[in-house]
Amino acid sequence: MVSQAFEEISPADFFYRNREIAGFTNPSRAIFAAIRELVENSLDASESAEVPPDVFVSLTLNEEGRPELETYKLRVEDNGSGITSRHIPSAFGQVLFGSKYKLKQARGTFGLGGTMAVLYGQITTHKPAYIVSSTGSTKVYIYRIMIDIQKNKPIILERRVLINKEEWRGTIIEFFLEGDYFRAMPKILEYLKQTALVNPYANITFVDPKGRLYRFTRVTTKMPLPPKETLPHPYGVDVETVKRLIRVTPNRNMTDFMKTHFHRVSEKIALKFLEFAAIPRGRNPKKMGPQEIVQLVRMIKSFEEFRPPSANCLSPLGKDLLKAGILKELKPEYTVVCQRKPSTYAGHPFIVETAIAYGGEIPKKGEFILYRFANRIPLLYDEASDVSFRAIKNMNWRRYKVSQDMPLAILVHICSTKIPYKTVGKEFIADRPEVKKEVLNGIREAARLLQRFLSKREHVEKEKHRLSVFSKYLPKIARFSTELAGRESQPDINKLLESVNTSEGTAKR
Amino acid sequence: MKEPRKDNNVSTSEKKDAATDLQSLGEGLYKQMEQGEFPWIKIPSRSTENIYYSPELRQYILGDRKVKRSARNIRHIRPFTQLVWTAFFAHKLSTQRKTSTLRDVYYSAQAYEMSFKDQSESDNIITDLETAIGSAREDFNIFPEERSAVFGDITIEYTVPGYEGRQMNLTSHPDGLMVGPALTYSEFVKTSADKVIAIEKGGLFTRFIEENVHKKHNALLVLTAGQAPRATRHFIHRLNKELELPVYILTDGDPWGMHIAMVIISGSANAAHVRDLTTPDAKWSGVWASDIVDYKLPSVPLTEIDIKRLHELQRDPRYKDDLWQREIKIFMKIRKKAEQEAFSRYGLTYIVDEYLPSKLEETK
Numbered sequence: 079m080v081s082q083a084f085e086e087i088s089p090a091d092f093f094y095r096n097r098e099i100a101g102f103t104n105p106s107r108a109i110f111a112a113i114r115e116l117v118e119n120s121l122d123a124s125e126s127a128e129v130p131p132d133v134f135v136s137l138t139l140n141e142e143g144r145p146e147l148e149t150y151k152l153r154v155e156d157n158g159s160g161i162t163s164r165h166i167p168s169a170f171g172q173v174l175f176g177s178k179y180k181l182k183q184a185r186g187t188f189g190l191g192g193t194m195a196v197l198y199g200q201i202t203t204h205k206p207a208y209i210v211s212s213t214g215s216t217k218v219y220i221y222r223i224m225i226d227i228q229k230n231k232p233i234i235l236e237r238r239v240l241i242n243k244e245e246w247r248g249t250i251i252e253f254f255l256e257g258d259y260f261r262a263m264p265k266i267l268e269y270l271k272q273t274a275l276v277n278p279y280a281n282i283t284f285v286d287p288k289g290r291l292y293r294f295t296r297v298t299t300k301m302p303l304p305p306k307e308t309l310p311h312p313y314g315v316d317v318e319t320v321k322r323l324i325r326v327t328p329n330r331n332m333t334d335f336m337k338t339h340f341h342r343v344s345e346k347i348a349l350k351f352l353e354f355a356a357i358p359r360g361r362n363p364k365k366m367g368p369q370e371i372v373q374l375v376r377m378i379k380s381f382e383e384f385r386p387p388s389a390n391c392l393s394p395l396g397k398d399l400l401k402a403g404i405l406k407e408l409k410p411e412y413t414v415v416c417q418r419k420p421s422t423y424a425g426h427p428f429i430v431e432t433a434i435a436y437g438g439e440i441p442k443k444g445e446f447i448l449y450r451f452a453n454r455i456p457l458l459y460d461e462a463s464d465v466s467f468r469a470i471k472n473m474n475w476r477r478y479k480v481s482q483d484m485p486l487a488i489l490v491h492i493c494s495t496k497i498p499y500k501t502v503g504k505e506f507i508a509d510r511p512e513v514k515k516e517v518l519n520g521i522r523e524a525a526r527l528l529q530r531f532l533s534k535r536e537h538v539e540k541e542k543h544r545l546s547v548f549s550k551y552l553p554k555i556a557r558f559s560t561e562l563a564g565r566e567s568q569p570d571i572n573k574l575l576e577s578v579n580t581s582e583g584t585a586k587r
Numbered sequence: 588m589k590e591p592r593k594d595n596n597v598s599t600s601e602k603k604d605a606a607t608d609l610q611s612l613g614e615g616l617y618k619q620m621e622q623g624e625f626p627w628i629k630i631p632s633r634s635t636e637n638i639y640y641s642p643e644l645r646q647y648i649l650g651d652r653k654v655k656r657s658a659r660n661i662r663h664i665r666p667f668t669q670l671v672w673t674a675f676f677a678h679k680l681s682t683q684r685k686t687s688t689l690r691d692v693y694y695s696a697q698a699y700e701m702s703f704k705d706q707s708e709s710d711n712i713i714t715d716l717e718t719a720i721g722s723a724r725e726d727f728n729i730f731p732e733e734r735s736a737v738f739g740d741i742t743i744e745y746t747v748p749g750y751e752g753r754q755m756n757l758t759s760h761p762d763g764l765m766v767g768p769a770l771t772y773s774e775f776v777k778t779s780a781d782k783v784i785a786i787e788k789g790g791l792f793t794r795f796i797e798e799n800v801h802k803k804h805n806a807l808l809v810l811t812a813g814q815a816p817r818a819t820r821h822f823i824h825r826l827n828k829e830l831e832l833p834v835y836i837l838t839d840g841d842p843w844g845m846h847i848a849m850v851i852i853s854g855s856a857n858a859a860h861v862r863d864l865t866t867p868d869a870k871w872s873g874v875w876a877s878d879i880v881d882y883k884l885p886s887v888p889l890t891e892i893d894i895k896r897l898h899e900l901q902r903d904p905r906y907k908d909d910l911w912q913r914e915i916k917i918f919m920k921i922r923k924k925a926e927q928e929a930f931s932r933y934g935l936t937y938i939v940d941e942y943l944p945s946k947l948e949e950t951k
């Protein structure tokens with residue numbers, strides 16, 4: 079008889095075994111993913127402190143590395159919120175530990191990214207991570223930690239406390255990892271550039287292993303309004319969520335329960351719903367059995383009068399900032415930007431912002447260049463699977479007098495409390511019909527604006543052409559007529575040329 | 588000896604007119620601009636709806652329709668400028684007493700940053716200018732490249748610079764003398780000839796000189812070298828008008844030869860805007876379709892294209908006279924054509940000794 083051995087693994091162990099699902103697929107992807115996760119943490123931290131981010135990234139070659147697989151030291155420094163002392167070890171030493179489970183828009187999601195980077199560093203170099211952080215209090219905390227993967231717990235190797243004389247606030251994290259920077263380089267630089275585009279209020283500095291300095295400078299200190307934390311929307315909850323809410327609720331009747339724990343449920347709506355669901359108003363939620371809870375959730379989903387989620391838990395970039403970012407990083411001749419009204423999918427609010435940049439330094443590629451963003455981070459991989467890519471493919475561009483051989487870049491930014499990513503690696507957005515529709519409408523709106531610009535410009539070009547034709551030929555006519563007539567001096571044709579430029583110019587022929 | 592009728596002199600008076608016409612064209616444009624107007628001109632329309640056949644003049648002429656070309660119109664301004672430049676250039680040629688070929692004009696424009704796309708564009712503008720001032724391009728010293736020749740007892744006097752007053756008898760060169768600008772502008776002094784024979788092909792022209800046709804028939808021989816250039820048509824016109832010489836035309840016996848004769852007689856639609864190119868009294872003396880039958884000439888079958896052309900000619904108002912209609916019908920019936928050289932089957936001199944005298948008599 080064969081006996082089977084059972085064992086339990088920790089979340090850290092799980093992600094250690096399945097690190098590719100978080101983007102740590104190979105040495106080149108790993109180094110990209112590490113930089114990206116840490117930069118995103120820094121941006122989140124600065125925004126929650128409501129200061130324009132200053133992020134400094136350096137990657138240096140570690141001497142001891144083998145030639146075929148280099149070891150690098152990665153250091154990321156920010157001016158963000160900092161981390162309270164007691165959470166520092168777990169923030170970077172425990173998978174699925176984080177502060178962003180709340181219902182508001184953020185870059186990070188699962189308490190996974192930063193820790194995965196550290197974990198990957200540890201398993202490839204077996205060196206501890208070094209973290210310095212202060213919330214701006216009188217003290218600065220320094221930790222050296224490693225991760226106990228099997229237990230999903232940080233191991234604190236060293237803890238020091240310094241006096242924060244300069245009232246510094248922010249976080250520095252430094253650790254070693256194996257990777258292939260030179261293969262990853264184009265993607266990393268592209269990532270930083272696009273991040274700078276969609277965060278035009280951020281300063282991002284990167285020093286690469288060759289000592290090359292890349293600086294992305296902010297063009298504004300204006301930041302989008304920070305998102306407000308929100309309650310779950312009825313359409314977004316499931317049985318588990320409702321169970322948890324019941325566990326923590328202080329309410330003893332269903333009316334109050336619905337009002338307190340759900341997004342945009344007023345007294346009136348709560349009563350209406352309870353009547354619809356045939357649940358007595360005074361029913362004590364704490365006393366509901368499993369069957370009842372399942373039924374409650376079912377009724378919630380079929381009640382059609384819940385108000386759509388409000389968008390103040392979202393923080394879209396806004397037209398001005400989006401435009402500023404595009405002008406700064408893509409340097410087009412012209413750009414149009416649109417922001418769609420908030421919409422929802424499965425109870426999650428989302429907003430789509432779109433832009434089309436035209437001409438200038440945008441190259442002619444023979445196909446549209448697509449920039450995808452979600453919650454103000456660029457998405458660089460798996461473009462062809464992305465909802466925006468499909469939307470662009472399906473559009474009838476001829477209607478907008480736009481063709482693939484124009485120098486054109488299309489930008490799509492989706493922000494949501496829950497971005498419908500297909501993978502944990504935050505690479506591409508799934509084809510949700512509601513999202514797809516909004517993306518499509520957003521691109522159409524931008525295309526219409528672009529078309530208006532193009533036809534206006536064509537008109538101006540035509541006028542310019544007109545003037546140049548007249549300025550070329552009229553003087554010649556004057557000159558040859560004068561010689562032909564045997565006259566001494568040429569007639570004054572400036573008035574004629576002026577009339578071409580003004581009144582004549584607008585008249586249609 | 589015949590001397591030219593002074594009142595019929597076509598050559599020099601026209602030339603002076605052309606130069607003044609060019610100048611007043613410039614003057615007109617100048618004044619328009621001086622008054623703050625976009626310069627414009629009106630020229631007779633050369634579109635097919637405005638080309639008529641005039642039975643009195645026995646040539647194509649332009650109707651009354653005029654088109655306005657204005658520098659205000661962006662689509663006109665380039666050809667308009669080209670027209671003004673061409674007028675300026677032609678005027679310069681006239682006053683400096685120089686000539687230029689059509690091709691020269693095309694290249695000369697480049698020196699004034701006035702380039703034409705190709706020669707056909709510049710040729711076209713020259714035709715516009717002819718239409719605008721109502722003179723042939725030869726009158727403002729622009730000539731085509733093709734040259735034909737003339738031979739016979741006529742004395743001319745040159746008027747071109749360096750040769751003014753010099754006289755020349757056109758029997759001096761056994762190959763004939765090229766009908767170029769100098770000959771075009773020359774004055775006729777005297778001639779013993781009493782007719783002009785125009786010949787389509789160089790071979791026959793040389794044969795006629797060798798066989799002394801000019802003496803035997805008292806004729807001036809003109810080689811048209813295929814379709815007669817306008818300078819040659821103008822020259823024939825002058826021989827007919829100023830010296831009152833009848834003109835006989837000998838071509839191949841096919842629709843194309845027929846038409847060479849017809850263009851000398853009645854002109855072409857392309858030149859409806861110019862006068863003094865036609866010789867309405869000239870006669871087509873052969874080779875006729877009926878000659879092919881009567882003289883049993885070696886012949887070849889008409890091609891599809893030949894037949895198509897015959898049908899076109901049949902409907903053409905210039906061909907309405909009996910002779911033409913009859914010969915067209917015979918061509919269509921026998922479905923054959925013959926070249927002038929076909930007479931060689933009866934010996935090299937047959938055409939001179941037998942055919943020519945009888946045809947001259949017949950078409951007198």
Ligand SMILES: Nc1ncnc2c1ncn2[C@@H]1O[C@H](COP(=O)(O)OP(=O)(O)O)[C@@H](O)[C@H]1O
Binds near residue numbers: 120161177187191193
């Ligand atoms: N640079 C930083 N500044 C402030 N807090 C940070 C920083 N990096 C990470 N954190 C904290 O650590 C938590 C875990 O980070 P991470 O593993 O990247 O997960 P996530 O970003 O998905 O929440 C974050 O939720 C945040 O509270």
Ligand SMILES: [Mg+2]
Binds near residue numbers: 115119185186191
């Ligand atoms: Mg993170």
